[in-house]
Amino acid sequence: MRDISVPALAAPLRTGGLADSVFETAAHRPDFAQLARPDADAPGGWREVTAAAFRDEVTGLARGLLADGIRPGTRVAVMSRTRYEWTLFSYALWAVGGQLVPVYPTASAEQLRCILTGARVAAIVVENEAQAMTVAEACDETDRNPALRRIWQLDRDCVRRLTEEGTRLPEADVHRLRHAVAPHSAAAIVHTSGTTGRPRGCVITHANLAAECDTLLAGWGGLLAAPGERPSLLAFLPFAHIYGLMVQVACLRGGVLLGHQPELASDELLPALASFRPTFLFAVPYVFEKLTTRARMAAEQAGRGRMFDAAMAVAVRHAEAQAARARGTGPGPGPWLRARHALYDRLVYARIRALLGGRVRTAVSGGSPLRRELGLLFAGAGITVYDGYGLTETSGAITVQPPGRVRFGTVGRPLPGSAVHLALDGEVWVRGAVVFAGYLDDTDLTGGGYRGNSPGRYGGWLPTGDLGRLDEDGYLVITGRKKDVIITSSGSSVAPQALEQRLCAHPLISQCVVVGDDRPYVAALITLDPEALAHWRRLRCEAAAGDGDPGDTGAASRVPSPEEQLQAEVRRAVARANAAVSRAESIRAFRVLPGEFSQEAGLLTPSLKLRRAAIARTYAAEIDALYAG
Known part of the structure; x- marks a missing residue:
C-alpha cells in the first residue's frame, strides 16, 4: 500500500x-x-x-x-x-x-x-x-x-x-x-523546530487551524470526557x-x-x-516517559519495585491481548491475566492515574512517535493513548489513531480530509485542508514548487522528510528521518530512531544519539536522567549498606564499584536494544556523557528534538574515541 x-x-x-x-x-x-x-x-x-x-x-x-x-x-x-x-x-x-x-x-x-x-x-x-x-x-x-x-x-x-x-x-x-x-488570511507564522538547519516560518491560515481542530472535535470529541462529565x-x-x-x-x-x-x-x-x-491529556512521549519513571521511583522508594515491574508487565500483556481481540486475531485476556490485572489496578494502576488527577482515561501523544511498549503500558493501566503524526506545516496532526481502533506502534490513519502517499524511497508525502499556505517569503517552496495544495513539482503533495510505511489497514509507521539515515563505511543503511527509542525506554537513559556515518559500525552517545540516576545511586547505597561484608576483602568476591554497576546497567540496555535489529545495525560501542544535551548548549530544539549535526560537532572527540583501534 x-x-x-x-x-x-x-x-x-x-x-x-x-x-x-x-x-x-x-x-x-x-x-x-x-x-x-x-x-x-x-x-x-x-x-x-x-x-x-x-x-x-x-x-x-x-x-x-x-x-x-x-x-x-x-x-x-x-x-x-x-x-x-x-x-x-x-x-x-x-x-x-x-x-x-x-x-x-x-x-x-x-x-x-x-x-x-x-x-x-x-x-x-x-x-x-x-x-x-x-x-x-x-x-x-x-x-x-x-x-x-x-x-x-x-x-x-x-x-x-x-x-x-x-x-x-x-x-x-x-x-x-x-x-x-477571511478564512485564507494568515493567522500565525509558526517556525519549524530547525533540527537540520535554520527554522523556517510557516504561514498557517485561520482555515488551516479551524480544519485541524474541527475535524478532531467531530471525530474524537467523544473521547474528551466520560459521559456526563x-x-x-x-x-x-x-x-x-x-x-x-x-x-x-x-x-x-x-x-x-x-x-x-x-x-x-x-x-x-x-x-x-x-x-x-x-478529563483529557495532550502530551508528548517525553511526558509519558517521565510519568512512568516517577511512578517507578515512588514504588522503589516504598520497597515495591518488584511489584511495580510485575504490574507493568501484566499491563502490557493485558493490552496486547485486548488489541489482538479487537483485530480478530486472539481471544483476549484469559482468566488468570484478568485476575492479575484487576489486582494491580487497585494496587498500582490507580496510583498512576492519580498522578494525572484521577479522571484521565484517554490521552493524545504527538511531537514524535510513541513507543509501542509505552502505549501498551498506559492502555493496560487504564489510559488509552492515541498517537498521531504531524508537522508545523500541517497545522498539527495529519494522521491519528481512529476512535476505538488504536494500533500501538503506529501513528494512525490520515486525518479525515487528508491523504498520505509514500514516495518510491519511502518518504511520507501528505496533503489536505490542514496543510499550510507556504513558507514565509519563499518563492521556491520546499526546494521545488510546493505552495499550499497547488500542483507543482510534487503534484500538490507536501514531502515531509520523514520515512515510513503503511500497513495492510492503512496505519502509518514512521521509521525515521531521511536526513538521519546513517550509511556505514560498509554500505549498510541504518535508521537510528528505533534504536534510540528502545534505549531511551530504560529508566536511567535520558537521551541517545546513534552515530556511524562513514564509520565501520554503529555507536551511540548516551546521557542519563539526573533524577533517575540519583535515585538509582541511593538505592545502591542502601543495598550496599544492608548487604556489605567489610571483613571480606578477597579479590574473588570483590563487589563491583557503583560506576562499574552503572556501566553494566547501560550495557544491558544496549544489548536489549540490539536484540531488535540485525548485527549490521547494532550498537557496537557507546559512551555515557557527563551531562544531558540542552537547549542552552544548542544541542536541542525548543521542542526537545536532537540537533544531530550540532551534537556531532560538539562531541567529535568522543565519537572519534568510539572508533579508535
Whole structure:
C-alpha cells in the first residue's frame, strides 16, 4: 500500500476567522465557563472565566492593540510560557486581523533576531525583564530589525495598560475588522523546530487551524470526557509549538474548559494536574516517559519495585491481548491475566492515574512517535493513548489513531480530509485542508514548487522528510528521518530512531544519539536522567549498606564499584536494544556523557528534538574515541 485518503468529516471554514468562536459562544452561552485561572482563594485552586467575561477581555485588549498601532496584517510576536495571557493576546490579535508569531521563551538572542527580522515583527509580548533584555540584545543593531516598534511586558501589567488605552476607541472598530478577516488570511507564522538547519516560518491560515481542530472535535470529541462529565484540559505544552497552539484553539472552539500550566517540570506539573483534575491529556512521549519513571521511583522508594515491574508487565500483556481481540486475531485476556490485572489496578494502576488527577482515561501523544511498549503500558493501566503524526506545516496532526481502533506502534490513519502517499524511497508525502499556505517569503517552496495544495513539482503533495510505511489497514509507521539515515563505511543503511527509542525506554537513559556515518559500525552517545540516576545511586547505597561484608576483602568476591554497576546497567540496555535489529545495525560501542544535551548548549530544539549535526560537532572527540583501534 502506497496511498491512503480519508473523506472529510468537518465542513471547511467558509467565512470569518478564529476569533469569531469566542464572540459566538459568549452570545449564545454567556455564563459558560470557558477557561480557568489559578487562584489560591477559589475552590480547588482554580477560578473559572465565563465566555462573556473572556469576550470582554479580548475586546478590551483588541481595542488597546488598535490604539497602539496594530492593524490587520501586523505581525506580533508572543514570547512567553504557557499562560492565560498567551490565549488572551492570541484572540485579541486575531480579532483585529493581526498575525501571531509564537516564540519559545527560551529562545536565544540570535534565534529571536532571525524570527523578528525574517517575519518583520512590529511588536512583541514578553513575560519579564530577562526576556526583554534578550529582545534588546537581538535588536542591538537597529538596522537589523527596523520593523519592531513596541515591546509589552506581562509582569509590568501591560494587559491592563493596553486595555485602558483602548477605551478611547469604540468597540465597533474591533467588530468591523473582525468581520473583515477571511478564512485564507494568515493567522500565525509558526517556525519549524530547525533540527537540520535554520527554522523556517510557516504561514498557517485561520482555515488551516479551524480544519485541524474541527475535524478532531467531530471525530474524537467523544473521547474528551466520560459521559456526563464536563471536558477539561490543562495545557502545559508550549504554545510556541504548533501542537500546543492547536490545543488552545481546539479548546476554545470545542467548549473544553482550558487551564494553563507554565512549567513542564514534574515537581510543578504533577501538583497542577492533581488540583485541576483534567478529563483529557495532550502530551508528548517525553511526558509519558517521565510519568512512568516517577511512578517507578515512588514504588522503589516504598520497597515495591518488584511489584511495580510485575504490574507493568501484566499491563502490557493485558493490552496486547485486548488489541489482538479487537483485530480478530486472539481471544483476549484469559482468566488468570484478568485476575492479575484487576489486582494491580487497585494496587498500582490507580496510583498512576492519580498522578494525572484521577479522571484521565484517554490521552493524545504527538511531537514524535510513541513507543509501542509505552502505549501498551498506559492502555493496560487504564489510559488509552492515541498517537498521531504531524508537522508545523500541517497545522498539527495529519494522521491519528481512529476512535476505538488504536494500533500501538503506529501513528494512525490520515486525518479525515487528508491523504498520505509514500514516495518510491519511502518518504511520507501528505496533503489536505490542514496543510499550510507556504513558507514565509519563499518563492521556491520546499526546494521545488510546493505552495499550499497547488500542483507543482510534487503534484500538490507536501514531502515531509520523514520515512515510513503503511500497513495492510492503512496505519502509518514512521521509521525515521531521511536526513538521519546513517550509511556505514560498509554500505549498510541504518535508521537510528528505533534504536534510540528502545534505549531511551530504560529508566536511567535520558537521551541517545546513534552515530556511524562513514564509520565501520554503529555507536551511540548516551546521557542519563539526573533524577533517575540519583535515585538509582541511593538505592545502591542502601543495598550496599544492608548487604556489605567489610571483613571480606578477597579479590574473588570483590563487589563491583557503583560506576562499574552503572556501566553494566547501560550495557544491558544496549544489548536489549540490539536484540531488535540485525548485527549490521547494532550498537557496537557507546559512551555515557557527563551531562544531558540542552537547549542552552544548542544541542536541542525548543521542542526537545536532537540537533544531530550540532551534537556531532560538539562531541567529535568522543565519537572519534568510539572508533579508535
